[in-house]
Amino acid sequence: MTNTSEMKNIAVIGAGTMGNGIAHTFAQSGFKVQLIDLSEASLKRGMDTIARNLDRMVAKEKISEADKAETLGNITTFTSTEDGVKNVDLVVEAATENIDLKLKIFKQLDAVCSENTILATNTSSISITQIAAVTSRPEKVIGMHFMNPVPIMKLVEIIRGYSTSDDVTTTIMDLSKTLGKVPTEVNDYPGFVANRILMPMINESIETLYNGVAGVEEIDTVMKLGMAHPMGPLQLADFIGLDVCLSILNVMYDGFKNPKYAPCPLLVNMVMAGKLGAKSGEGFYDYTESRKAEKIASQFLK
Ligand code: NAD
Numbered sequence: 097m098t099n100t101s102e103m104k105n106i107a108v109i110g111a112g113t114m115g116n117g118i119a120h121t122f123a124q125s126g127f128k129v130q131l132i133d134l135s136e137a138s139l140k141r142g143m144d145t146i147a148r149n150l151d152r153m154v155a156k157e158k159i160s161e162a163d164k165a166e167t168l169g170n171i172t173t174f175t176s177t178e179d180g181v182k183n184v185d186l187v188v189e190a191a192t193e194n195i196d197l198k199l200k201i202f203k204q205l206d207a208v209c210s211e212n213t214i215l216a217t218n219t220s221s222i223s224i225t226q227i228a229a230v231t232s233r234p235e236k237v238i239g240m241h242f243m244n245p246v247p248i249m250k251l252v253e254i255i256r257g258y259s260t261s262d263d264v265t266t267t268i269m270d271l272s273k274t275l276g277k278v279p280t281e282v283n284d285y286p287g288f289v290a291n292r293i294l295m296p297m298i299n300e301s302i303e304t305l306y307n308g309v310a311g312v313e314e315i316d317t318v319m320k321l322g323m324a325h326p327m328g329p330l331q332l333a334d335f336i337g338l339d340v341c342l343s344i345l346n347v348m349y350d351g352f353k354n355p356k357y358a359p360c361p362l363l364v365n366m367v368m369a370g371k372l373g374a375k376s377g378e379g380f381y382d383y384t385e386s387r388k389a390e391k392i393a394s395q396f397l398k
Contacts, residue, residue, distance in 0.1 A: 100270040103185040104128055109177065109201060111142025113337065113375060114218050115190035117246025120146045122188075123170035124163070124247070125275050131173050132180035139173040146171070149247060177201070178208050186271070188240055190218040193343040198222055199230050206231035214264055216240035220291050220340060221347040224257035224284045234259035238268050241288060242277075244336060252277045257284050286351030291344050298341055299360055301329035305380075306362040312380045330380040333363075334373035342367045 104127060108119045111133040119131045119142070133139045150164040159167075174180030181187055187205055191197055198219060205215050215237045217227055228237035239255025252272040256265055265281065272279035282289045301315050310318070316328020325332075333341050342364065348357040366372075366379065373379030 100267050100274060103267075103271060105130070105184045105186075107132060107181045107184040107187045109133075109180075109187060109189040110191040111139050111173075112190070112192075113244060114242060114246060116142035116145045117149075117244065118188050118190055118218065118242055119171055120149060120167065121242075121246050121275055121277075124150075124159075124167045127170065129171045130180045130184060131171055132175070132177055133173075134175065136173075136175060139175070143168075143171070143173065149245075153247075177204060181205060181209050181213070184209070184213055186214045186216060186268075188216045188218060190242075193220055193222065193340050195222050195226070195347075198227055202227050202237070203230050206233060214238065214267065216268065218242055221287045221344040223286070223351075224255050224260070228257045228259055235261040236264050238264055239284070239288065240268060240272070241290065243290070250276075250278045251290075252279045253288055253290050254279045254281045255284050255288050256281065286348045287344060292348065295341060295344050295348065296356065298329045298333045298336075299345055299357075299363065302333070302360040302363050305330070306360050334379035334381055334383070336373070337375055338363060338371065338373045338379050339367050 106122045106127050107130040108115050109132045111119070111131050115131065115133070119129045123129045131139065131142065133142065147168060150159065150167055153159045154161055154164055187209060189198065189201055191201060198217065202215060209215065211233065215231065215233070217224065217239055218241055219239060220241065224237060224239045228234035231237055234257065237257055238260050239253070239257070241253035241255060243249035243251050254265065254269055254272065269279045269281065286292070287295060301319070304310060304315055305312060312330050316330050319325045319328045342359050345357055345359040349359070370376060371378045374383045377384045
């Protein structure tokens with residue numbers, strides 16, 4: 097078993113919203129990161145986002161230009177998973193939230209990674225136990241659920257699958273602390289803790305809009321000013337991605353067989369129409385104006 101102090105090389109699968117943030121965070125803490133996505137275009141988008149987020153940190157004098165260059169220098173990109181996971185101590189999978197895709201990726205990882213490599217997933221809701229079961233190392237499979245935006249948010253929800261070992265859990269808890277995060281251990285049930293509580297609130301806010309009780313801005317204002325939430329639930333849904341919210345609700349609906357998790361028909365319609373939130377330019381709010389999503393995010397991030 098690799099100890100936290102011996103961990104140097106990390107592979108991150110997926111350079112989207114979460115993957116680029118996870119790569120950024122490890123690289124800024126001095127790890128060598130191999131960032132993998134399906135195309136050069138996705139990798140470029142991810143690397144551009146990391147560079148812009150580092151620029152913002154330099155402008156706020158949180159890091160120096162040299163720190164920025166070192167962080168970017170710690171990241172290498174790959175379009176081949178097999179090449180990208182060679183010689184790594186840990187893989188953090190942050191590909192699209194889709195069970196079939198994740199099972200396929202973990203089967204491949206199990207086949208090509210060294211037997212000591214720990215396999216973590218950033219899934220928001222899919223069973224760690226089910227993912228682990230397609231590998232020959234279920235004791236080395238664990239949930240490492242970072243929050244969005246990863247470089248800023250302190251929490252990492254650490255999810256133990258049915259077979260995850262104590263050693264692996266301790267290693268990943270300690271590793272999260274070396275990233276400056278606060279790891280919190282939870283067990284493997286649909287939605288874990290974070291989304292089991294958050295998603296019904298987001299879904300209810302969409303249902304409130306769908307029922308005509310109030311408009312988008314009004315619902316968000318009530319929750320921001322009334323409950324001291326830094327961001328309203330509809331705007332948060334836009335930043336998470338409406339497709340991601342829908343997938344998580346479906347996993348909980350299927351997992352618990354309880355209608356309280358049934359996704360609101362308005363959410364289903366918006367996803368079918370391609371209105372996925374900030375990443376597609378439109379969700380409950382319009383983000384088509386240049387960099388509008390980033391401007392809103394930076395206000396929220398202070
Ligand atoms: P995203 O759609 O922004 O990015 C997913 C990326 O994965 C894309 O760039 C896609 O090209 C890539 N990808 C798909 N298949 C791949 C493969 N086989 N190999 C390599 N790359 C592949 O999604 P996201 O929001 O970053 O979500 C990623 C994961 O993180 C999901 O499991 C999601 O549930 C979880 N998550 C999301 C959030 C959030 O706020 N968005 C928060 C916590 C966890």
